[in-house]
Amino acid sequence: TQLLEQSPQFLSIQEGENLTVYCNSSSVFSSLQWYRQEPGEGPVLLVTVVTGGEVKKLKRLTFQFGDARKDSSLHITAAQPGDTGLYLCAGEAFPQAGTALIFGKGTTLSVSS
Amino acid sequence: ETGVTQTPRHLVMGMTNKKSLKCEQHLGHNAMYWYKQSAKKPLELMFVYSLEERVENNSVPSRFSPECPNSSHLFLHLHTLQPEDSALYLCASKSMRGDYGYTFGSGTRLTVV
Numbered sequence: 001t002q003l004l005e006q007s008p009q010f011l012s013i014q015e016g017e018n019l020t021v022y023c024n025s026s027s028v029f030s031s032l033q034w035y036r037q038e039p040g041e042g043p044v045l046l047v048t049v050v051t052g053g054e055v056k057k058l059k060r061l062t063f064q065f066g067d068a069r070k071d072s073s074l075h076i077t078a079a080q081p082g083d084t085g086l087y088l089c090a091g092e093a094f095p096q097a098g099t100a101l102i103f104g105k106g107t108t109l110s111v112s113s
Numbered sequence: 114e115t116g117v118t119q120t121p122r123h124l125v126m127g128m129t130n131k132k133s134l135k136c137e138q139h140l141g142h143n144a145m146y147w148y149k150q151s152a153k154k155p156l157e158l159m160f161v162y163s164l165e166e167r168v169e170n171n172s173v174p175s176r177f178s179p180e181c182p183n184s185s186h187l188f189l190h191l192h193t194l195q196p197e198d199s200a201l202y203l204c205a206s207k208s209m210r211g212d213y214g215y216t217f218g219s220g221t222r223l224t225v226v
Contacts, residue, residue: 004155031213042115042203042217043156050213088156092213100146100169101205101215103156 003027006089006104013079013111021074021107023089030092032065032072033101037086079111116140119204119218127226128194134221136187136204142216143209145187147179150201150220162187163209194225 005024013019023032031050035043047056049065049072056063060083062075076083086108090101117138126132136145147159161169162181176198178190187204204218 033213033215035217040219040222042117042119042205042219044115044217045214048213090156090215100158100161101156102158105153105155 004089004091004102004104006107008107009105011107011109013109015080015111015113016078017111019076019079019109021087021089021109022071023073023091023104024071025091026070027091027093028069030069032069033090033092034063034072034074035088035090037088037106043088076109079109081111081113084109084111115216115218117204117206117216117218119202119221121221122219123222123224125224125226126191126194128196130194131190131192133191134189134202134204134223136189136206136218138185138204138206138216138218140206140216141208142206143184144207145181145184146205146207146215147187147189148203148205150203156203160189191223194223196225199224 007022031048033048034046036046037043047063052067052069054065060077064073086106088106089104092101093099120135144163146161149157158171159173160179165181176193180188201220201222203220205215207215
Protein backbone atom coordinates (compact mmCIF):
# COMPACT_ATOMS: atom_id res chain seq x y z
CA THR A 1 0.00 0.00 0.00
CA GLN A 2 1.39 3.38 -0.94
CA LEU A 3 1.31 6.02 1.75
CA LEU A 4 2.16 9.68 1.77
CA GLU A 5 3.23 11.20 5.07
CA GLN A 6 2.68 14.94 5.18
CA SER A 7 4.06 17.23 7.87
CA PRO A 8 3.39 19.29 9.79
CA GLN A 9 -0.31 18.66 10.13
CA PHE A 10 -1.02 22.14 11.48
CA LEU A 11 0.93 25.36 11.11
CA SER A 12 0.05 28.73 12.58
CA ILE A 13 2.37 31.60 11.70
CA GLN A 14 2.54 35.38 11.45
CA GLU A 15 2.39 37.31 8.20
CA GLY A 16 5.83 37.63 6.63
CA GLU A 17 7.24 34.37 7.98
CA ASN A 18 8.55 31.57 5.79
CA LEU A 19 7.41 27.96 6.04
CA THR A 20 8.03 24.55 4.54
CA VAL A 21 5.66 21.61 4.23
CA TYR A 22 7.02 18.12 3.63
CA CYS A 23 5.57 15.12 1.86
CA ASN A 24 7.38 11.79 2.18
CA SER A 25 6.85 8.25 1.00
CA SER A 26 8.73 4.99 0.66
CA SER A 27 7.18 4.57 -2.79
CA VAL A 28 8.23 6.04 -6.11
CA PHE A 29 5.71 8.21 -7.89
CA SER A 30 5.57 9.23 -11.52
CA SER A 31 4.25 12.60 -10.44
CA LEU A 32 3.66 14.52 -7.25
CA GLN A 33 0.94 17.11 -7.15
CA TRP A 34 0.14 19.85 -4.67
CA TYR A 35 -3.38 21.09 -4.09
CA ARG A 36 -4.92 23.82 -1.98
CA GLN A 37 -8.39 23.43 -0.54
CA GLU A 38 -10.62 26.15 0.92
CA PRO A 39 -13.41 25.31 3.38
CA GLY A 40 -16.49 23.97 1.59
CA GLU A 41 -14.68 23.60 -1.72
CA GLY A 42 -12.77 20.92 -3.57
CA PRO A 43 -8.98 20.84 -3.89
CA VAL A 44 -7.48 23.07 -6.57
CA LEU A 45 -4.28 22.03 -8.33
CA LEU A 46 -1.29 24.28 -7.62
CA VAL A 47 1.51 22.42 -9.38
CA THR A 48 2.62 19.05 -10.73
CA VAL A 49 6.25 17.88 -10.55
CA VAL A 50 7.31 14.90 -12.61
CA THR A 51 11.12 14.86 -12.88
CA GLY A 52 13.39 13.87 -9.99
CA GLY A 53 15.10 16.99 -8.60
CA GLU A 54 12.64 19.29 -10.33
CA VAL A 55 11.97 22.70 -8.79
CA LYS A 56 8.97 24.80 -9.74
CA LYS A 57 8.07 28.28 -8.59
CA LEU A 58 4.65 29.84 -8.41
CA LYS A 59 5.06 33.42 -7.16
CA ARG A 60 6.05 33.01 -3.48
CA LEU A 61 5.59 29.23 -3.55
CA THR A 62 8.49 26.90 -4.39
CA PHE A 63 7.89 23.20 -5.00
CA GLN A 64 10.60 20.56 -5.12
CA PHE A 65 10.51 16.90 -6.13
CA GLY A 66 13.11 14.67 -4.55
CA ASP A 67 15.79 13.08 -6.72
CA ALA A 68 14.37 9.61 -6.08
CA ARG A 69 10.80 10.81 -6.74
CA LYS A 70 9.64 9.67 -3.31
CA ASP A 71 9.30 13.01 -1.57
CA SER A 72 8.42 16.62 -2.16
CA SER A 73 8.37 19.93 -0.35
CA LEU A 74 6.43 23.16 -0.56
CA HIS A 75 8.12 26.33 0.63
CA ILE A 76 6.22 29.59 1.06
CA THR A 77 8.17 32.81 1.36
CA ALA A 78 6.75 35.79 3.25
CA ALA A 79 3.40 34.15 3.99
CA GLN A 80 0.28 36.28 3.76
CA PRO A 81 -3.19 35.83 5.28
CA GLY A 82 -4.46 34.89 1.82
CA ASP A 83 -2.25 31.78 1.95
CA THR A 84 -4.43 30.35 4.71
CA GLY A 85 -5.92 27.01 3.74
CA LEU A 86 -5.44 23.26 3.58
CA TYR A 87 -2.46 22.15 1.49
CA LEU A 88 -2.53 18.60 0.15
CA CYS A 89 0.18 16.60 -1.51
CA ALA A 90 -0.83 13.74 -3.77
CA GLY A 91 1.11 11.14 -5.69
CA GLU A 92 0.25 9.19 -8.78
CA ALA A 93 1.99 5.87 -9.41
CA PHE A 94 1.93 5.76 -13.16
CA PRO A 95 -0.59 7.53 -15.40
CA GLN A 96 -2.42 4.57 -16.81
CA ALA A 97 -5.97 3.38 -16.72
CA GLY A 98 -7.06 2.54 -13.22
CA THR A 99 -4.47 4.51 -11.31
CA ALA A 100 -5.52 7.40 -9.15
CA LEU A 101 -4.07 9.97 -6.82
CA ILE A 102 -3.03 8.97 -3.31
CA PHE A 103 -3.27 11.83 -0.85
CA GLY A 104 -1.48 12.81 2.31
CA LYS A 105 -3.52 13.99 5.31
CA GLY A 106 -2.85 17.61 4.51
CA THR A 107 -1.36 20.63 6.25
CA THR A 108 -3.73 23.22 7.66
CA LEU A 109 -1.99 26.59 7.40
CA SER A 110 -3.17 29.66 9.27
CA VAL A 111 -1.47 32.99 8.60
CA SER A 112 -2.43 35.87 10.85
CA SER A 113 -1.75 39.53 10.23
CA GLU B 114 -16.31 27.18 -11.16
CA THR B 115 -13.70 24.52 -11.87
CA GLY B 116 -15.37 22.80 -14.81
CA VAL B 117 -16.54 19.91 -12.64
CA THR B 118 -20.02 20.47 -11.21
CA GLN B 119 -21.42 18.47 -8.32
CA THR B 120 -25.00 18.46 -7.11
CA PRO B 121 -26.38 18.76 -4.59
CA ARG B 122 -23.88 20.79 -2.55
CA HIS B 123 -25.45 19.65 0.72
CA LEU B 124 -27.53 16.58 1.50
CA VAL B 125 -29.09 15.34 4.71
CA MET B 126 -30.55 11.86 4.55
CA GLY B 127 -31.91 9.26 6.89
CA MET B 128 -30.41 5.81 7.14
CA THR B 129 -33.29 4.25 5.21
CA ASN B 130 -33.31 6.78 2.35
CA LYS B 131 -32.05 6.36 -1.17
CA LYS B 132 -30.36 9.31 -2.82
CA SER B 133 -27.93 10.01 -5.64
CA LEU B 134 -25.01 12.38 -6.04
CA LYS B 135 -24.33 13.78 -9.47
CA CYS B 136 -21.10 14.92 -11.10
CA GLU B 137 -20.78 16.54 -14.52
CA GLN B 138 -17.75 17.69 -16.50
CA HIS B 139 -17.40 19.14 -19.99
CA LEU B 140 -13.62 19.38 -20.03
CA GLY B 141 -13.16 16.51 -22.44
CA HIS B 142 -11.66 14.37 -19.70
CA ASN B 143 -12.01 10.61 -19.99
CA ALA B 144 -11.40 9.46 -16.43
CA MET B 145 -13.61 10.26 -13.45
CA TYR B 146 -13.26 9.54 -9.77
CA TRP B 147 -15.19 9.54 -6.51
CA TYR B 148 -13.26 10.43 -3.36
CA LYS B 149 -14.46 10.59 0.25
CA GLN B 150 -13.04 13.23 2.57
CA SER B 151 -13.54 12.74 6.30
CA ALA B 152 -12.08 14.74 9.16
CA LYS B 153 -8.54 13.75 10.14
CA LYS B 154 -8.20 11.28 7.27
CA PRO B 155 -6.57 11.56 3.86
CA LEU B 156 -8.87 11.72 0.87
CA GLU B 157 -9.97 8.16 0.21
CA LEU B 158 -10.41 6.89 -3.32
CA MET B 159 -13.75 5.14 -3.77
CA PHE B 160 -14.20 4.51 -7.48
CA VAL B 161 -12.32 5.04 -10.73
CA TYR B 162 -13.88 5.13 -14.16
CA SER B 163 -11.63 5.22 -17.20
CA LEU B 164 -13.25 5.50 -20.62
CA GLU B 165 -16.60 4.89 -18.88
CA GLU B 166 -15.55 1.53 -17.47
CA ARG B 167 -15.13 1.00 -13.75
CA VAL B 168 -11.53 0.13 -13.09
CA GLU B 169 -11.25 0.09 -9.33
CA ASN B 170 -13.75 -0.52 -6.53
CA ASN B 171 -11.31 -0.16 -3.69
CA SER B 172 -13.37 -2.29 -1.30
CA VAL B 173 -16.14 0.25 -0.86
CA PRO B 174 -19.30 -1.03 0.90
CA SER B 175 -22.10 -2.06 -1.44
CA ARG B 176 -24.35 0.66 -0.03
CA PHE B 177 -22.41 2.93 -2.38
CA SER B 178 -23.09 2.22 -6.05
CA PRO B 179 -21.44 4.22 -8.85
CA GLU B 180 -22.74 4.76 -12.34
CA CYS B 181 -21.01 6.33 -15.34
CA PRO B 182 -23.46 6.53 -18.26
CA ASN B 183 -21.07 8.55 -20.45
CA SER B 184 -17.73 10.31 -20.24
CA SER B 185 -19.28 13.54 -18.94
CA HIS B 186 -21.47 12.24 -16.13
CA LEU B 187 -20.85 10.28 -12.96
CA PHE B 188 -23.31 9.31 -10.25
CA LEU B 189 -22.98 7.86 -6.79
CA HIS B 190 -26.14 6.07 -5.65
CA LEU B 191 -26.59 5.86 -1.89
CA HIS B 192 -28.85 3.53 0.10
CA THR B 193 -29.11 2.47 3.72
CA LEU B 194 -26.13 4.55 4.75
CA GLN B 195 -24.66 4.74 8.24
CA PRO B 196 -23.89 7.89 10.27
CA GLU B 197 -20.16 7.21 9.79
CA ASP B 198 -20.70 7.73 6.04
CA SER B 199 -21.20 11.44 6.72
CA ALA B 200 -18.41 13.21 4.85
CA LEU B 201 -17.55 15.44 1.91
CA TYR B 202 -17.83 13.45 -1.31
CA LEU B 203 -15.64 14.79 -4.08
CA CYS B 204 -15.77 14.06 -7.77
CA ALA B 205 -12.71 14.57 -9.95
CA SER B 206 -11.87 14.20 -13.60
CA LYS B 207 -8.68 13.90 -15.58
CA SER B 208 -7.48 13.49 -19.11
CA MET B 209 -5.66 10.22 -19.78
CA ARG B 210 -3.62 11.90 -22.50
CA GLY B 211 -0.63 12.93 -20.41
CA ASP B 212 -1.97 15.90 -18.50
CA TYR B 213 -1.34 14.92 -14.90
CA GLY B 214 -3.63 17.35 -13.12
CA TYR B 215 -6.97 16.36 -11.65
CA THR B 216 -9.90 18.77 -11.61
CA PHE B 217 -12.13 18.49 -8.57
CA GLY B 218 -15.69 19.57 -8.05
CA SER B 219 -16.77 21.50 -4.96
CA GLY B 220 -18.11 18.37 -3.34
CA THR B 221 -21.35 17.24 -1.73
CA ARG B 222 -21.45 17.60 2.05
CA LEU B 223 -23.42 14.52 3.15
CA THR B 224 -24.92 14.13 6.60
CA VAL B 225 -26.55 10.83 7.53
CA VAL B 226 -28.95 11.06 10.45
